[in-house]
Structures are given as C-alpha cells and as structure tokens.
Amino acid sequence: MLTRETVLHIAELAKLELAEHETSLYAEQLSEILAYAERLNALDTDHIAPTAQAIYRRNVMRPDEPRPSLSPDEALANAPQRQDDLFRVHQILD
Amino acid sequence: MEYEAIIGMEVHAQVLTRSKMFCGCSADYASAPANTHTCPVCLALPGVLPVINRAAVEATVLTGLALSCTIPPFTKFDRKNYTYPDLPKGYQISQYDYPLCVGGHLDVQVAGESRRIGIRRVHLEEDTAKLTHTPDGSLIDFNRAGVPLMEIVTEADIRSADEAHAYLTELRTILRYLGVSSGDMERGAMRCEANVSLRPRGARAFGTKVEIKNLNSFRSVRNAIVYEIDRQSGLLASGGAVEQVTMGWDEERQCTVFQRSKEYAEDYRYFPEPDLPPIEMTPVEVQTIRERLPELPHDKAQRYEREFGIKSADVALLVAEHPTALFYEQAVAARPALAQAIANWMLGEVFRYLSEGERTTAELPISPAMLAELVALVDDGTINNTVGKQVLNEMMTSGEAAASIVERRGLAQISDTVALEQIITSVVAQHPGPVAQYREGESKVLGFLIGQAMRATQGKANVQIVRDLLLQALDDSQR
Numbered sequence: 398m399l400t401r402e403t404v405l406h407i408a409e410l411a412k413l414e415l416a417e418h419e420t421s422l423y424a425e426q427l428s429e430i431l432a433y434a435e436r437l438n439a440l441d442t443d444h445i446a447p448t449a450q451a452i453y454r455r456n457v458m459r460p461d462e463p464r465p466s467l468s469p470d471e472a473l474a475n476a477p478q479r480q481d482d483l484f485r486v487h488q489i490l491d
Numbered sequence: 492m493e494y495e496a497i498i499g500m501e502v503h504a505q506v507l508t509r510s511k512m513f514c515g516c517s518a519d520y521a522s523a524p525a526n527t528h529t530c531p532v533c534l535a536l537p538g539v540l541p542v543i544n545r546a547a548v549e550a551t552v553l554t555g556l557a558l559s560c561t562i563p564p565f566t567k568f569d570r571k572n573y574t575y576p577d578l579p580k581g582y583q584i585s586q587y588d589y590p591l592c593v594g595g596h597l598d599v600q601v602a603g604e605s606r607r608i609g610i611r612r613v614h615l616e617e618d619t620a621k622l623t624h625t626p627d628g629s630l631i632d633f634n635r636a637g638v639p640l641m642e643i644v645t646e647a648d649i650r651s652a653d654e655a656h657a658y659l660t661e662l663r664t665i666l667r668y669l670g671v672s673s674g675d676m677e678r679g680a681m682r683c684e685a686n687v688s689l690r691p692r693g694a695r696a697f698g699t700k701v702e703i704k705n706l707n708s709f710r711s712v713r714n715a716i717v718y719e720i721d722r723q724s725g726l727l728a729s730g731g732a733v734e735q736v737t738m739g740w741d742e743e744r745q746c747t748v749f750q751r752s753k754e755y756a757e758d759y760r761y762f763p764e765p766d767l768p769p770i771e772m773t774p775v776e777v778q779t780i781r782e783r784l785p786e787l788p789h790d791k792a793q794r795y796e797r798e799f800g801i802k803s804a805d806v807a808l809l810v811a812e813h814p815t816a817l818f819y820e821q822a823v824a825a826r827p828a829l830a831q832a833i834a835n836w837m838l839g840e841v842f843r844y845l846s847e848g849e850r851t852t853a854e855l856p857i858s859p860a861m862l863a864e865l866v867a868l869v870d871d872g873t874i875n876n877t878v879g880k881q882v883l884n885e886m887m888t889s890g891e892a893a894a895s896i897v898e899r900r901g902l903a904q905i906s907d908t909v910a911l912e913q914i915i916t917s918v919v920a921q922h923p924g925p926v927a928q929y930r931e932g933e934s935k936v937l938g939f940l941i942g943q944a945m946r947a948t949q950g951k952a953n954v955q956i957v958r959d960l961l962l963q964a965l966d967d968s969q970r
Contacts, residue, residue: 463517489624
C-alpha cells in the first residue's frame with residue numbers, strides 16, 4: 398500500500414490539492430494500479446532489450462525546413478487570459 | 492588550511508537551425524513579434540506529434556566530434572517532467588540516459604599552460620518559452636519554446652575561475668567555427684551554470700557542491716566563481732559547512748544569492764519519449780558528419796606558428812574568429828612570404844577598423860588579396876609605413892586597390908638621394924637652434940629635424956634615407 402506521504406508527494410508534483418478522504422482513496426487506487434502492473438514482472442525478459450515503443454521504428458526525422466506558423470489570434474484562442482499578444486497566467490515566483 | 496576548487500560546467504547553446512526542434516515553426520525568433528512562431532506542436536495542443544529536426548541532430552553530433560566525443564550507436568529522447576508555464580506540455584523533451592555524444596575533452600590554455608577539461612556528454616533538448624513577470628501576472632511568449640538547445644556538460648575538471656573562463660571562451664569559439672550556435676551570451680543564445688565545491692588541497696573526496704545559475708556573461712561567470720570560492724572557503728575556515736543549494740548570481744550586487752535547497756530538488760521523473768522513435772547512428776553516418784569538421788582553432792594556431800612562423804601571442808588573436816582566420820589565410824596565400832607582416836597589419840590596422848565600427852570581417856570592403864598587395868607595397872619600400880596606413884584607410888572607404896591609390900595621389904616614397912639632400916640642406920639652414928642643440932650633444936632633437944624633413948615631403952620620404960642624410964649633413968657642418 399502506498400504511504401500517505403508518497404501520495405501527497407505525487408500530488409505536489411502534479412500540482413493537485415487533495416482533500417483528506419481523497420488521499421486515502423488515491424493511496425488505495427494507485428496501489429491497485431501498481432499491483433496490476435507488477436504482474437508483468439512474472440514474464441522472463443532477460444533476453445529482450447528494453448524499449449519504450451511497441452513498434453520497431455528508427456530514425457524518423459524531418460528536413461530543417463520552416464513552415465508557416467499560426468497567427469497570434471489563433472495561437473491565443475484558448476488562452477486563459479490574454480494581454481496584447483501574450484498569454485497571461487497567475488504570477489509565478491519560480 | 493588551503494582549499495582546492497572543483498568546478499564543473501553546464502552550457503546550454505541554442506542550435507542555429509532554420510526551424511524548431513520538433514515542429515516546422517521558424518527558429519529565428521529574436522526579432523519576431525510575440526507568439527508569431529507557434530503551432531499546435533510547440534503550444535502542446537492535444538493530439539499532436541513531434542518530429543525530430545535532422546539538422547539539429549547533425550549539429551549536435553558535429554559539436555561532439557569537435558570535442559573528441561564518442562558517438563554511441565543508439566540514442567533516444569526522454570521526457571523531463573515539471574510543471575511550469577514556460578513549457579506548455581508539462582515536460583521538456585530532453586535526453587537522459589542515452590545522449591547523442593559522450594566522453595570527450597577540450598584542451599584550453601590557461602596562463603601559458605595547457606589544461607584538458609573532460610566533456611561528460613553533449614545532448615539535445617528544446618528551449619522554453621520566454622516569461623515576463625508583472626504584478627498582474629506572468630506573460631508568456633512561446634516563440635522560443637521548442638528552439639533546439641544543446642547541453643554540454645564537463646567533468647569536474649576545472650580548478651579555477653580563470654580555467655572556467657578559458658573553457659567557456661574556447662567552447663564558444665568552437666561552436667562559432669562549426670556554425671552550430673551564435674554563442675551570444677548577452678542575447679541568451681548561450682547560457683551557463685557552474686557547480687562549485689571545495690576540498691582540502693591533496694584530498695581525494697569531493698566537498699559539497701553548490702550550483703550557480705544566472706550567469707549571463709563571460710565576466711559574470713568569472714566573478715561568480717571567484718565569489719563562491721571565497722564564500723565557501725570562509726565558511727569552511729570558520730568551522731562551518733557548505734550546504735548543497737542552488738545559488739543565483741546577482742549581477743548588480745556582485746554576489747551569489749540563495750535560490751533553493753536540496754530538499755526542494757526537482758523530481759523530474761524522466762521516462763522515454765514514446766512519441767519519438769530512437770535514433771541509430773551508423774559509423775558511416777558519423778563519418779559523413781565528421782567530414783564536415785573545419786580545421787579547429789587550436790589546430791589552426793599550431794599551423795600558423797609552424798608554417799608561417801607567427802608569434803604565438805599573435806596567433807591566438809588571429810584564430811579567435813573563423814572568418815578572420817580565413818581572411819588572413821587568403822591574404823597569406825596571395826603573398827606567402829609576408830605572413831608575419833600581414834599578421835601585423837591584421838592585428839593593428841584591420842582590427843582597429845573592425846572594432847571602431849563594430850564591424851565583422853565579412854563587412855570589410857577589401858578582399859584578402861588587396862590587403863596583401865598593400866603590405867607588399869610597404870614591404871618593398873614603394874610606400875612607407877605611415878603612408879601605408881593612410882592608403883589602407885582610403886581603401887576601407889572606397890574599396891580602391893592600394894597601387895591605384897598610391898599612383899593617383901603620388902604617394903610613392905621618395906628615395907631619390909639628390910632630391911632629399913636639397914630638402915635636408917634647407918631644413919638644417921632653417922633650424923639653426925636645434926642644429927646647435929644637436930651639436931651640443933642633445934641627440935633627441937634629431938627626431939624633430941627628421942620630422943621637419945618628412946613634413947617637407949608630405950610624409951612620403953624614406954625615413955631611413957632621411958635619417959642617414961641628416962646625420963651626414965650635421966656631421967659635415969660640424970667640421
């Protein structure tokens with residue numbers, strides 16, 4: 398079972414605020430997810446190279462050619478707040 | 492107790508590509524209006540896929556090769572997760588455990604000695620958006636987000652602020668030679684962080700290291716390291732301990748200031764980027780990139796000394812900028828026997844002209860061969876040194892050839908003894924005072940008399956002949 402501290406640490410990294418009952422609920426749910434993934438450890442993978450991808454593809458690259466960008470209005474269409482042609486968010490102090 | 496500083500450096504350099512790292516937006520954002528270089532990929536809209544810019548990969552490999560790195564056959568990208576609005580995806584695509592280049596080195600000259608700085612790795616990632624903090628909130632311009640950025644990490648081989656400065660200078664020269672980055676620190680195209688720790692001289696174990704950020708100029712790198720070494724020695728000498736923290740350099744107050752402690756160290760949760768297939772680099776591909784390596788500054792410097800016999804103090808200045816070195820070489824190719832004389836003219840008059848107008852070598856209105864011809868005219872005595880400078884000045888304005896200016900303005904040196912003898916006779920006659928002083932042993936008035944004779948010829952006389960004739964005339968009249 399994940400500890401309360403671990404759940405709060407993960408929540409902090411994800412910038413989530415958890416209520417007390419959510420902390421215990423997520424500890425339970427996240428533990429179940431981890432246990433499910435643990436089942437993969439039963440497989441013998443000693444002779445299989447690690448990969449992050451399900452299909453074998455290599456060297457997918459594009460030539461260095463600029464293409465048209467969006468207009469500032471298109472780019473800012475979903476901005477939470479806008480100031481001139483800049484996105485505005487809550488003040489960040491590192 | 493005497494302490495030894497252990498320094499490692501991380502340099503981020505923007506890669507000079509036309510388009511961004513993972514999308515087709517123009518990477519030339521410097522003077523672009525805000526948010527005009529964005530697209531669904533660099534704004535992280537849902538459902539988009541990044542695609543690797545081949546030119547950025549090749550530029551990074553080229554850099555690695557110039558730093559004597561190994562290029563592993565397998566490399567991949569990873570996600571570095573953190574939540575900050577300068578990256579809309581919530582992660583930066585970077586490289587974690589399989590960087591493009593590993594295990595190289597760079598030799599730098601410090602106080603006449605060669606020092607080898609190990610290069611741990613060179614990897615490729617994407618730059619972040621530009622944030623401006625205001626009382627009403629933080630403003631974001633995404634033009635810079637996704638511009639290719641290479642990170643060059645040294646081993647902890649640097650021992651002083653001077654070495655750090657020399658390393659950074661040499662690294663920037665190489666990046667500029669390769670054409671992979673402008674290396675412009677003032678404009679943020681090259682950024683630097685230093686890890687500094689101290690240990691008692693002779694000890695093997697490392698002390699606690701402090702990371703210094705916000706080093707925005709060569710000067711601030713040197714000053715910040717000097718300051719930090721001093722601060723840590725003070726702490727240790729007074730029985731205190733150095734804490735593992737991140738400090739920022741405060742340029743205004745000229746000191747390092749606390750930013751955050753290790754307890755708040757980021758937990759980046761790196762994992763492989765599933766949207767980007769890995770890259771496999773064959774030896775043939777690496778060789779193809781290697782063939783693009785130009786002759787590097789260090790090799791050029793050695794060759795100038797060996798082949799041209801140039802003084803080593805001059806060589807460093809000649810090779811510091813690639814276009815300047817190439818200009819010099821082409822001038823020498825036109826007049827191989829005058830290599831040192833051409834170097835003197837480059838370092839004197841040409842450099843002065845460049846720095847006065849903040850010009851680059853590419854903006855010189857004369858060709859390398861034209862400079863060589865001017866130097867040849869001085870060398871063979873057609874014009875004297877002073878007139879040579881005037882002619883070069885005029886060449887820089889009009890682009891006219893030296894020989895043509897000399898001919899048109901009648902600047903050829905007067906070496907005709909008969910003509911000069913007349914001038915000197917009249918100088919001696921017109922200045923009885925100084926002549927008398929000279930005879931009384933005040934030899935320094937000779938310079939005045941030479942100057943008068945030169946003036947009478949509008950500076951065109953052969954100074955050596957004037958001097959000889961004048962001495963002769965003074966001796967004769969003494970008898």
